[in-house]
Amino acid sequence: MATDGQKVVLITGCSSGIGLRLAVLLARDTQRRFYVIATMRDLRKKAKLEEEAGVTLHETLVIRQLDVCCDESVTECLNGLQDRKIDVLVNNAGMGQIGPLESLSMQDMQKVFDTNFFGVVRMIKAVLPDMKRRKSGHIVVMSSVMGLQGIVFNDVYSASKFAIEGFCESLAVQLLKFNVNVSLIEPGPVNTEFEMKLMEEVAKSEFPGADADTVRYFKDVYLPASHEIFVTLGQSPDTVAKEVIKVIAMRKPVFRYLTNSLYTPLVAMKYADESGNLSVRSFYNLLFNYGTIFHLSMNLLKCITCNCFRRRTVTPS
Ligand SMILES: NC(=O)C1=CN([C@@H]2O[C@H](COP(=O)(O)OP(=O)(O)OC[C@H]3O[C@@H](n4cnc5c(N)ncnc54)[C@H](OP(=O)(O)O)[C@@H]3O)[C@@H](O)[C@H]2O)C=CC1
Numbered sequence: 001m002a003t004d005g006q007k008v009v010l011i012t013g014c015s016s017g018i019g020l021r022l023a024v025l026l027a028r029d030t031q032r033r034f035y036v037i038a039t040m041r042d043l044r045k046k047a048k049l050e051e052e053a054g055v056t057l058h059e060t061l062v063i064r065q066l067d068v069c070c071d072e073s074v075t076e077c078l079n080g081l082q083d084r085k086i087d088v089l090v091n092n093a094g095m096g097q098i099g100p101l102e103s104l105s106m107q108d109m110q111k112v113f114d115t116n117f118f119g120v121v122r123m124i125k126a127v128l129p130d131m132k133r134r135k136s137g138h139i140v141v142m143s144s145v146m147g148l149q150g151i152v153f154n155d156v157y158s159a160s161k162f163a164i165e166g167f168c169e170s171l172a173v174q175l176l177k178f179n180v181n182v183s184l185i186e187p188g189p190v191n192t193e194f195e196m197k198l199m200e201e202v203a204k205s206e207f208p209g210a211d212a213d214t215v216r217y218f219k220d221v222y223l224p225a226s227h228e229i230f231v232t233l234g235q236s237p238d239t240v241a242k243e244v245i246k247v248i249a250m251r252k253p254v255f256r257y258l259t260n261s262l263y264t265p266l267v268a269m270k271y272a273d274e275s276g277n278l279s280v281r282s283f284y285n286l287l288f289n290y291g292t293i294f295h296l297s298m299n300l301l302k303c304i305t306c307n308c309f310r311r312r313t314v315t316p317s
């Protein structure tokens with residue numbers, strides 16, 4: 001049970017990736033500021049979290065079942081909490097989707113919205129009455145740079161994150177009246193199971209309905225470039241989790257938090273030219289026209305981020 005003064009943090013999607021690492025790092029806080037309710041939809045996947053939680057399990061971390069797409073599961077989980085009290089709700093659960101639009105089924109696209117948009121809406125709707133009554137609370141949402149700037153072949157995933165951005169921007173104003181804060185976290189690529197799950201889907205697909213040129217652009221141009229982005233700019237789930245902890249610990253939390261400064265200029269283009277041409281054409285050129293420059297600049301970034309440039313210039317041979 002949470003002790004006085006401890007913040008109760010409920011996190012969705014803790015079976016892997018950012019959610020798992022956030023749960024573990026919060027539970028291991030040296031000042032024991034947090035009591036973590038780490039949730040996942042399938043408890044058969046809890047072994048990894050249990051292992052990484054170590055001695056914090058049943059102390060500052062408990063594991064509960066919660067599927068963000070299921071009303072009963074959400075109700076049951078919240079009713080099982082002491083006084084239904086949650087200080088911080090972290091909406092982390094989510095799924096990606098890539099590929100030519102023509103080859104994706106409406107059902108699969110709806111699943112993305114059910115998880116990334118309506119899943120978050122369902123969670124917020126469920127905790128709101130208690131937070132409003134207590135006049136305290138913090139709602140954190142794992143959005144994405146793709147909630148601010150669309151990326152080719154990520155049309156529906158990106159739309160689901162844009163949707164949650166609009167929802168949160170609207171809601172945040174009303175909630176301030178009740179002393180409830182809303183924060184959007186905007187990571188760029190993060191090296192979790194996210195990319196692998198996407199590649200598994202791609203490997204299974206025969207791209208029904210998509211023409212040969214589009215499939216070629218997707219497979220031979222987009223996929224290698226995207227992988228390069230993950231390798232060069234990708235953050236670790238720990239890095240993102242630590243940024244989230246900073247936001248959770250703030251007395252006056254910020255509304256929007258970009259975790260990856262290397263990616264920020266790509267998002268900023270949109271605000272530099274309100275016509276949208278700068279970003280649309282730059283992304284087009286980066287993908288289709290400047291293959292060599294793209295490749296070189298990614299390699300340069302890789303060197304800067306891994307620090308080998310500095311080591312080479314500073315360390316005498
Ligand atoms: N990785 C990246 O590059 C980026 C990720 N993000 C966002 O970060 C969040 C976490 O992703 P990440 O850790 O990278 O990816 P992972 O795939 O490692 O983790 C996703 C988590 O969400 C869970 N989940 C999916 N659907 C549901 C559901 N219906 N109910 C409950 N849990 C569910 C998964 O559970 P299960 O194991 O059961 O499938 C898993 O625990 C997502 O919202 C994603 O959109 C944002 C920017 C970049």
Ligand SMILES: CC1=C(/C=C/C(C)=C/C=C/C(C)=C/C=O)C(C)(C)CCC1
Pocket residue numbers: 143144145146151152187188189190222225226227229230266283286287
């Ligand atoms: C920047 C960039 C690209 C890819 C970006 C990617 C792949 C970003 C992934 C972000 C993720 C995974 C967010 C999750 O929410 C392209 C189109 C290859 C080429 C042009 C420049």
